[in-house]
Amino acid sequence: MKARAKKPTIPSLKEDTVRHAIMALLGGEAVSALDISREVRIPEREVYGHLEHIRRTLRTTGLRLQVVPAACGECGFIFHKRTRLTKPGKCPVCRSNHIS
Numbered sequence: 001m002k003a004r005a006k007k008p009t010i011p012s013l014k015e016d017t018v019r020h021a022i023m024a025l026l027g028g029e030a031v032s033a034l035d036i037s038r039e040v041r042i043p044e045r046e047v048y049g050h051l052e053h054i055r056r057t058l059r060t061t062g063l064r065l066q067v068v069p070a071a072c073g074e075c076g077f078i079f080h081k082r083t084r085l086t087k088p089g090k091c092p093v094c095r096s097n098h099i100s
């Protein structure tokens with residue numbers, strides 16, 4: 001495939017395009033932020049910001065973004081009370097940072 005001369009080396013999608021792509025992924029099975037970052041090709045940390053925005057947008061349309069609570073990979077502790085979408089850094093029970 002021949003690349004066009006004017007194409008930037010790093011393809012930068014418009015914010016809206018990224019959100020539409022993420023929303024398309026959210027319509028199906030549960031996906032992790034990492035899955036989304038790979039599919040949409042943005043850094044994982046940027047996924048959370050988009051998800052926050054999408055969650056606000058969905059609220060106005062009566063739809064709901066269902067969030068699977070983060071869990072500790074060591075002891076199985078579930079972060080039920082967490083409302084922020086970002087991944088917790090450490091498990092409060094065993095101090096592990098293997099959070100999924």
Ligand SMILES: [Zn+2]
Pocket residue numbers: 072073074075076077091092093094095096
């Ligand atoms: Zn733990």
